[in-house]
Amino acid sequence: MSPIFGDLVTENNGTLKKGSPKPIEGRNNPNPNPIFSQIPPGRRTLLLFLILLQLSLIIFVIQSPNGSPPPDSLHRPISPAVSECDGRRIYVYDLPPMFNKVFKDKCINELDPWTSKCDAFQNEGLGPLAAEDVAGIVPEEIRPAWYWTDHYWGEVIFHNRMLNYKCRTMEPESATAFYIPFYVGLSVGKLLWGNYSAQERDRSSVMMMNWIQDQKWWRRSNGSDHVMMLGRLTWDFRRLIEEDNDWGISLLHMPAMKNIIRLCVERNPWDHLEIAVPYPTIFHPRTNQDILSWQNYIRRCNRTSLFTFVGGARETIKNDFRGILLNQCLNNSGGSCRHMDCARTSCVSGTTSIMEAFLSSDFCLQPRGDGYTRRSVFDCMLSGSIPVFFWTRTAYLQYEGFVPSDKESYSVFIDRRDVRNGTSIKKVLESYSKGRIKRMREKVIENIPNFVYAKPNRHGLTTVRDAFDITIDEVLKKKYIKGRQLQS
Template identity: 35%
Template sequence: MASTSTVTTLTIFSLLLFFINLTTSQQISTVDSECTDRWIHIRTLPSRFNLDLLSTCNHYPLTDDLCPYLSNHGLGPKTHTRTRSWYRTDPLLLELIFHRRILEYPCLTPDPNLATAVYLPYYAGIDSLRYLYGPDVNSSADHGSDLLSFLKQDSPEIWARRSGQDHFLVMARPAWDFSQPLTVDPPIWGTSFLERPEFFNLTALTLESRFWPWQEQAVPYPTSFHPHSLPFLESWIRRVRRSRRTSLMLFAGGGGTSSTPNIRRSIRMECTSTNVTVTESEIKTCDFVDCSNGICEHDPIRFMRPMLQASFCLQPPGDTPTRKATFDGIIAGCIPVFFEDQTAKMQYTWHLPEEDFREFSVTIAKEDVVFRGVRIADVLMSIPREEVARMREKVIEMMPRVMYRRHGASIGLMSKKDAVDIAIDGVLDKINSRV
């Protein structure tokens, strides 16, 4: 059973959603001229598709207890009492974060016939837990059947108008977790939501895409940084700029302990065997923050200070190509070093434009490191200091694009598009190009 505090959180959140939604609906007429081809209709779903799912936040012993991280509308508890920007955010709660933020979108309409896009506030990633870890694991092909039945039975003309091509939702897990073929028997891993032909037309915002299906688009993992005003963002940027970079490179992560050759093993070996000072500049060659067993996941204090002190942050693939640490590093002004294009370049094309990659990141083929003896430190030390400074400025410039600002932010901060704003722009462009 969920704790009393969790139930209280859900009750308050339900009321707040209602009042914000009501207020937004009453104000839409004031922005008509700015909303041509940008209207969004939020589909009203029964609470079993969203808020009720939050009550299962501690039902799955194989996952972290999500209950402590529901506070602040999914941003989680503050890292310390005096902060107004830093939270212990769990990426799985992006669905809740996005739902709360889209209620502030200025071009909402209660009339689906006027809308360019229809948002489904379905917490697919949280609902998937019962198929991934719970008693329904052997019926994972059923994931989405209840939602589909509702869409076809309740105001069916909304779904039928464009066969779902104008619908979108957020799925706060890698798309692979929703991509088990319908023909697999017995099920191996994941649900079959994205494999259902009925959902091929909708747009799914996932933390990692599979590259080829047209319905998926990767969006940044939420970090712990959620400023509420422009002065707080600018204050952080000033701190990033003046931070003394005492390490050439940093790896914050786990793995790399097996005897099988892989990029994480090579990084760990290089960091532990060459952890010496570069004489002419008095900086450490490599710093290592061991994040094994998820100990860094809700504790940004553990890795953010080392990231602020490093010039480059190594972003090797792990179980899947993408990493939350990519975005943590950008928030710290740490230049990302990628070892395959699938980690970011082929994923976050809306938020990290492909044509800009060489301006803010370094790519070293993992095969060169693992099998050809290339030392990462040698590659990075060969980059001129002036070029490093330019790359860091580009990373800082891109910081607002990958952060999720706090809901209810000031007007000044809202003038800078964040990850939600860019995701909405991308969805609207994608849907407009289709229909």
């Protein structure tokens, strides 16, 4: 068997074979046949190279800043959670209480000019538990997942979800994005009505902008990696600064806001920094099974009405479109339309009668609300009813990523101008076959996880992504696109 280096094969008499390397002789070489001297020159060069390479590596490790790798890196495998959070870490600012926590103490009469909002803060912003109220309407096992959630309480819900976000970081230097938990919608809820000056309405926002611009991480990017939730319609924050008598506050026209990514329940389609997120519904699943149970339940519902209209006519508005829908529902549907009158019953906080109306209907009429959108769109789809839109801006130009991109797969569009000119809603909806209605309903039901907000906790939904998860994706996508634009 040959040695590793060279062909050192000897004869029985100890002499080398012909062609073997000749030993080096001398008085300092007591061994007439040293091993190294018997290595062919080409192999010697290889051996010296390997020895020098090892010495170089040893010197590099000794002279490195840490001397040696940290013990943790030697013994701890890379966790899937670590790689999962690469490029997705979010740092949540701990704001002075005046910008969020204080509003809980002002809930009795300072957040709404007409009613107390204290109950809305219960259960981490989900509101009072509705389990008793929905008994007999929803399956027994998922009753604890229902709450009377305020439709403008997104700021509180998002804050609590961010605090429990699996990729939240406590080290700002490692963050991809920064979340500002300012309850701006709550701060102006009362001030939008009444005789308040522009300065009074803007005060909290001005203070917030001054505070955030003093922060180290803001100055690093001038706010381009910062995110804020606006719990109301974007139009409530777009008063021109010099127009004191106009509606709303001027937050979105303040210079510090020009780079911030904004989340809101209704966005300006021409503002590339805004992301429209779903209104909070009253269903907040605790687990994947809660969603599956609800989906299976509404597939089996007996739907006795062709369509439902939840809303009331606004007599103070000339040619009010809702009045036209109400007339078609009550007088021209032949009993195929079910009506829930919001002029007589509050539809803002949600009632079991609204849910029952949607659960019993194939379609639900969705005119615009205070803006182009309304929470009723999501209440309708949550019940497995197919939405009928009259404005493209009610959903199609709003909730990208939260509703199917193929609008005809889950909804019906009837131009409002056609309705005003006499188009019968009943006839349009009757033209849909039972098979097509079933396919559209299934698309709506499949999409439910995309627009509901799970109960805030660290373990909740596992394989199912909810509206919060999709929002994070949209934020990071917006941030990366904006980052490339800033670099170009």
